[in-house]
Amino acid sequence: MEKQPRLLSSQLSLQNRVCDVTLNCVVLTWKERETTKKRVSGSFLGSSRAAGSHCVPVCEIIAVQETTEACQSNDAGRWQMVPQQPSESEQHAFTVSYVERMRGHRWRCSEVTFHCTDWRLCQQWIQTIKEQLSQLTSRPKSLLVYINPYGGKQRGKWIYEHKVAPVFSRASISTDVIVTECANHARNHLKKEADLKKYDGVVCVGGDGMFSEILHGLISRTQCDSGVDENCAETLVPSALRIGIIPAGSTDCICFATVGTNDPVTSALHIVIGDSQPMDVCSVHHNNTFLRYSVSLLGYGFFGDVLTDSERKRWMGPARYDISGVKTFLSHRYYEGTISFLPAADIFGTPRDKIKCRSGCSVCQKQSTEKLTEEEREGSYGVWRVTRGKFLAINAASMSCACPRTPKGLSPAAHLADGTTDLILIRKCSRLDFLRHLLRHTNKDDQFDHTFVEVHRVQQFRFTPKHWEGGSELDLCESKNRLFGQICRQQPVCGCAPAHSSWNCDGEILPQTTIHVRVHCQLIKLFARGIEEKTVFEDPYTLCAV
Ligand SMILES: CCCCCCCCCCCCC/C=C/[C@@H](O)[C@H](COP(=O)(O)O)NC(=O)CCCCCCCCCCCCCCC
Ligand SMILES: Nc1ncnc2c1ncn2[C@@H]1O[C@H](COP(=O)(O)OP(=O)(O)O)[C@@H](O)[C@H]1O
Ligand SMILES: [Ca+2]
Missing domain, CATH: 3.40.50.10330 (Probable inorganic polyphosphate/atp-NAD kinase; domain 1)
Structure with a gap:
């Protein structure tokens, strides 16, 4: 790779050690030297050997500023500003704040302060770094x-x-x-x-x-x-x-x-x-009327019921989801309905791929560079497929949905910006099997490797709950509530399971259950x-x- 032209290179002092400090258009580097102190016009010179090397990409420098020396006064024990001394040996300094990577993807703002005796050199460093930062548009x-x-x-x-x-x-x-x-x-x-x-x-x-x-x-x-x-x-x-x-x-x-x-x-x-970071957004419609957008989880059945129950427990804070999770798990409700979906073409991979969406993901980048027309795109997706059945959960994950509860996510191989969502269908199974499936979200085992779990990478899908097929949702909803609502509320595990759940749409309950979902590739940026x-x-x- 071609070497970047140097913008500045000086010997500066860092915590009383001499450093070779270099700035080019891409990185700021400093190398500590062990030195026999011998000052020459604002720079240290001395016999040296490389002691420690640091390197910060310019794009990860947060700021640079002139540093006013502070020291502790002996008697008061408080920090005081040291008055500027216009002497030859006066120290000038500038501090660079930059991103430092810690464990677990955490970043911290670190600082390094360089000293020199030449005021002009100090200003030159500050100005040059500022100019570099101003070019980061x-x-x-x-x-x-x-x-x-x-x-x-x-x-x-x-x-x-x-x-x-x-x-x-x-x-x-x-x-x-x-x-x-x-x-x-x-x-x-x-x-x-x-x-x-x-x-x-x-x-x-x-x-x-x-x-x-x-x-x-x-x-x-x-x-x-x-x-x-x-x-x-x-x-x-x-x-x-x-x-x-x-x-x-x-x-x-x-x-x-x-x-x-x-x-x-x-x-x-x-x-x-x-x-x-570009991100896909799903639009949710009911009878051609726009309802909501979703970027993470659209969940019917289990996650819809957890959310509905947890809303009454808001006062508990984040723990409400655990309580409602256990309660919903024990109620073990399933729901009948029809799902039709438009599968994504093979080039988009599958939800069971080993490759994960990571920074600079090539699968997502392909989407932003390949300028397919809507028609071409639609054409490459094949034909709608239909499936019916009894489901404990229907989840559409437009991204992995990784969170502290499941660090790998609901769909570990889902992409943030590929224009698809992973449709996960959990068919009726025993409580034990469902528990096994849930537990796999927290370990290395594949949560899709069960006979009752089906996953599809899709670009669109529709869902219609069984009892409302062909009917008016609101009318049936009202009559159902009148007939069964009272009984079911009082005896939730009564065998006459409610006919419908609700959609959990990024943590909000949707008012309708018959929905049409379309993924809009890279509609927003984070x-x-x-x-x-x-x-x-x-x-x-x-x-x-x-
Ligand atoms: C037995 C352990 C099972 C662990 C299973 C973990 C699956 C967790 C999947 C979480 C997906 C999260 C998707 C994101 C949803 C959020 O948009 C949305 C809103 O977030 P906000 O409140 O910050 O606004 N959050 C949610 O809907 C919360 C979902 C949380 C579900 C927790 C489920 C816990 C299940 C516990 C079952 C325990 C069975 C124990 C049997 C004895
Ligand atoms: N000032 C407010 N008072 C009450 N609710 C609010 C307020 N501001 C936002 N909300 C709503 O609070 C809900 C939950 O907010 P959120 O920040 O996601 O917290 P949590 O993750 O605990 O659910 C959101 O639906 C949001 O619309
Ligand atoms: Ca996606």
Whole structure:
């Protein structure tokens, strides 16, 4: 590979050790030397041997600033600013803040301070690094932040103020912050009021439900501004603004599946350095009327019932899902219905592939480079298939849905941005078998390797519950409620199982059960980069091997 031209190279001092510091267009490197101290005009010279080597890609430098020396005064025990001494031996310094990779995909903001005696040299370093950073045009300068103060453990505000705002301020990002006052506040503000021209992105502090609000606000606003009708549009207009997720909810699967961890500082750093991860969005329609969008899980049966039950237990915080999970598992309800789906072509792989969607995924990249027309795309997907039966769960995972409960996800090989969703059908089976299947989400075994589990990679699907086939959903719903609702509520394990479940759509209950789902390839972008391969965070030096 061609060597990058050097912009600057000096010997600077780092914690009283001499370092060879070099900046080119791609990386900042410093190598410590063991030195017999001998100062020459602002630089140290001395006999040396390489003692430690560091390398930071320019695109992962957060900021640079001149450092004012601080030292502890002996008597008061407090930190005081040392007055500037206009002497020959005066030390000048600058501090570079940069991304450092920790275990488990977490990132931290680290700092290194270089000293020198030549003021001009110090300024030259600061200016040159600043110029390099100003050329990184994908970095946001202005953000609109929405905080759900009631998500998860109700720590959204604290997390933002203590973990995120300092990182944004270090990177000189300006923010307008809105703490939501009620559900749908963020969605409606984005949809109707926000002056989006002022911003380079939107930040969501909350869980998957809060993200869903932001997603809906942004997509609807974009369609409205472009004159597109969400009810009948085959093709939707992608949003120009990226969304950043600061995890502060109960599941936070969208953050986990796109970053690899639920950590506010890591997410803030992905935003600051201007990462970009395209993401598929499913549109859900009922009788040609638009209902909702989904990016993670659309789940009928088990996950719909868990969510319905958990809504009454919101006060419990994230633990509500475990309680409702056990309760729903024990009730062991199954539901009859018909699923028709349009399988994705072979080139998209299958949900049982060993290859996973990771940072810079080639499968997803292919989608953004291959400019197929909608017709060509449709043509390559084959014919609709139909299947009926009794199901414990019907899950559509547009992404892996990895989260702390299942680090590999509901569909470990699903892609973030390939234009497909993985349809997982769990047919009626014994409680023990279903438990075995659930447990496999938490270990290395293949959760699809059961006779009662079927998986398909699809581009569209439809679902119709059995009792409503050909009928009007609302009428039948009402009559069913009148007839069986009372009995079933009182005796949930009565054998007269309710005929329908509900759809869990990214953590929101859908009002209808007969739905048509279409995947819109790469409709939105996040401030993320997908999960990095282990080698990258175990050995960040590989990043510098440019
Ligand atoms: C026995 C252990 C079984 C572990 C099975 C783990 C499967 C977990 C799959 C999680 C998929 C998550 C997909 C994301 C959904 C979110 O959009 C959505 C909203 O998130 P938000 O609150 O942050 O806004 N979250 C959810 O719908 C929560 C789903 C959580 C399901 C937990 C299920 C626990 C099941 C426990 C069964 C235990 C059986 C024990 C028998 C004695
Ligand atoms: N200020 C608010 N008061 C009440 N509900 C809110 C508020 N702001 C957002 N919400 C709603 O709270 C729900 C849950 O939010 P979320 O941040 O996803 O937390 P969790 O992960 O705990 O479910 C979302 O459906 C969102 O619409
Ligand atoms: Ca996908």
